[in-house]
Amino acid sequence: MLASAAFAEIEAVELVFVWSAPVSESLKTPLHDWHVARGGKMVDFAGWRMPVQYGGLVDEHTAVRERAGLFDVSHMGEIRLRGASALANIQRLTVNDASTIEDGQAQYTAMVNDDGGIIDDLLVYRVASDDYLLVVNAGTTGKDYAWIVDRLDGEVEATNESGDWAQIALQGPKAADVLSEIFDEDLGSIAYYRFALSSYGDSPAILSRTGYTGEDGFEIYLAPEHAPSLADQIMTAGEPHGVLPAGLGARDTLRLEAGMMLYGSDMDESRTPIEAKLGWIVKLDKDDFIGRGVLQQQKADGTDERIVAFKAVGRGIPRPGYPLLDAAGEKIGEVTSGTFSPTLREGIGMGYVSSPLAVPDQEIFIEMRGKAIEAVTVKPPFYRRQR
Amino acid sequence: MADYPDSYKYSAEHEWVALDGEIGTIGITDHAQAELGDVVFVELPEVGSTFDQNAVFGTIESVKAVSDLYAPISGEVVEVNDDLVDRPETVNEDPHEAAWMVKVKLSDASQLDGLMDVSTYQGSIQE
Numbered sequence: 302m303l304a305s306a307a308f309a310e311i312e313a314v315e316l317v318f319v320w321s322a323p324v325s326e327s328l329k330t331p332l333h334d335w336h337v338a339r340g341g342k343m344v345d346f347a348g349w350r351m352p353v354q355y356g357g358l359v360d361e362h363t364a365v366r367e368r369a370g371l372f373d374v375s376h377m378g379e380i381r382l383r384g385a386s387a388l389a390n391i392q393r394l395t396v397n398d399a400s401t402i403e404d405g406q407a408q409y410t411a412m413v414n415d416d417g418g419i420i421d422d423l424l425v426y427r428v429a430s431d432d433y434l435l436v437v438n439a440g441t442t443g444k445d446y447a448w449i450v451d452r453l454d455g456e457v458e459a460t461n462e463s464g465d466w467a468q469i470a471l472q473g474p475k476a477a478d479v480l481s482e483i484f485d486e487d488l489g490s491i492a493y494y495r496f497a498l499s500s501y502g503d504s505p506a507i508l509s510r511t512g513y514t515g516e517d518g519f520e521i522y523l524a525p526e527h528a529p530s531l532a533d534q535i536m537t538a539g540e541p542h543g544v545l546p547a548g549l550g551a552r553d554t555l556r557l558e559a560g561m562m563l564y565g566s567d568m569d570e571s572r573t574p575i576e577a578k579l580g581w582i583v584k585l586d587k588d589d590f591i592g593r594g595v596l597q598q599q600k601a602d603g604t605d606e607r608i609v610a611f612k613a614v615g616r617g618i619p620r621p622g623y624p625l626l627d628a629a630g631e632k633i634g635e636v637t638s639g640t641f642s643p644t645l646r647e648g649i650g651m652g653y654v655s656s657p658l659a660v661p662d663q664e665i666f667i668e669m670r671g672k673a674i675e676a677v678t679v680k681p682p683f684y685r686r687q688r
Numbered sequence: 689m690a691d692y693p694d695s696y697k698y699s700a701e702h703e704w705v706a707l708d709g710e711i712g713t714i715g716i717t718d719h720a721q722a723e724l725g726d727v728v729f730v731e732l733p734e735v736g737s738t739f740d741q742n743a744v745f746g747t748i749e750s751v752k753a754v755s756d757l758y759a760p761i762s763g764e765v766v767e768v769n770d771d772l773v774d775r776p777e778t779v780n781e782d783p784h785e786a787a788w789m790v791k792v793k794l795s796d797a798s799q800l801d802g803l804m805d806v807s808t809y810q811g812s813i814q815e
Binding site for chain 2: 353357358553618620640641643646
């Protein structure tokens with residue numbers, strides 16, 4: 302079947318994350334040994350050793366959709382901005398309007414460069430009016446921190462707290478029930494994209510009702526040394542609910558079904574938020590911010606290309622890098638994310654195409670091993686949970 | 689975990705061959721299906737087509753991986769397991785029996801001598 306040398310690499314290679322090239326000194330999260338003890342198949346991702354799956358990807362995916370799944374997301378980066386000018390700096394560095402969020406509220410946003418190219422997508426947590434936590438992608442943490450520090454102005458201090466925080470995500474309809482057995486907070490009172498300051502093991506913790514799966518759930522920030530204990534507690538409390546540990550493989554299929562993009566695959570510095578259909582987070586009615594000129598012009602005039610979601614109509618599974626073709630067989634783009642959807646039982650994906658084709662109900666084709674497989678563009682998400 | 693039949697021959701690319709007269713039945717091993725994960729798509733050749741040893745005769749995909757199928761022996765396809773098209777998960781459930789992929793009329797039975805017996809193959813997949 303496979304050349305045997307390549308065999309062991311199959312999961313890592315085929316996940317096709319841009320940072321998946323094995324590196325010699327991969328970092329380990331505080332849960333590394335916890336994953337190995339539970340049979341996690343470890344791969345290199347964004348410079349970290351991470352579990353791609355434990356028992357089976359589809360079982361883990363289904364557990365999150367129907368019950369709940371536990372993800373180690375400790376590799377994510379956390380950058381703290383404190384000081385009277387913290388908000389002014391965030392307003393200049395990010396495209397969304399951070400002045401609209403309150404204490405205990407989070408906001409999805411992006412940092413762009415002077416050309417509007419996306420440096421990273423991130424969450425901004427407002428802890429207090431002079432205290433913000435920026436949660437950034439693992440592979441971009443160093444780049445982001447340098448970008449921010451070089452541009453700070455006024456009374457503000459930036460700290461890279463990435464090593465000070467572990468992060469465990471519990472995602473799925475049973476997440477609140479399970480965590481209610483562990484934390485004293487009234488989790489039901491934490492609304493979507495809100496968070497509560499808590500503690501775990503006598504150290505500060507943050508309970509955030511956010512996630513990357515399209516399900517209800519929480520992301521819990523806590524001290525690294527307490528992460529294995531919390532993970533154990535969640536699995537124990539979750540056992541009657543059928544909670545499973547879930548790896549990067551399920552995380553990728555879940556987020557793609559939910560229509561969420563992955564930095565490094567679906568967006569990077571060569572793409573702007575307008576091309577990535579993130580215009581809704583670009584707020585032009587605030588003070589000047591980095592990249593504003595380009596984004597204002599693109600909002601008004603449009604862009605040549607935009608991202609579009611599609612489903613395979615013919616038999617086949619879109620994979621990153623596969624060419625996208627128009628009806629005449631001309632190449633119009635490439636798949637940036639693609640997978641078999643465990644929920645829908647069909648091939649789904651996204652990629653950049655010329656803007657007239659980047660709307661629903663267009664017939665396009667995906668070139669798979671020399672054959673053109675029919676696909677149709679759709680309005681994301683592919684999957685929307687019942688509320 | 690599925691048993692590895694003593695009567696089968698095994699390739700380094702993780703296929704098995706079962707010989708019955710001049711007809712060889714080909715599938716992938718339990719080790720291969722476990723490495724792939726949940727199989728969701730199998731593409732097989734037409735009856736009547738021929739392939740040489742080590743040629744690509746089909747494709748198998750799991751949720752996150754795609755892999756070519758390499759012919760462990762040369763021959764002409766006389767039967768294809770079309771059930772796998774509708775129930776690809778059979779490859780995970782019963783790789784050595786129900787999930788056979790193609791039956792071929794061998795063009796060179798001596799090729800079997802170059803494949804591994806069960807103990808050699810099982811030794812090769814120990815880490």
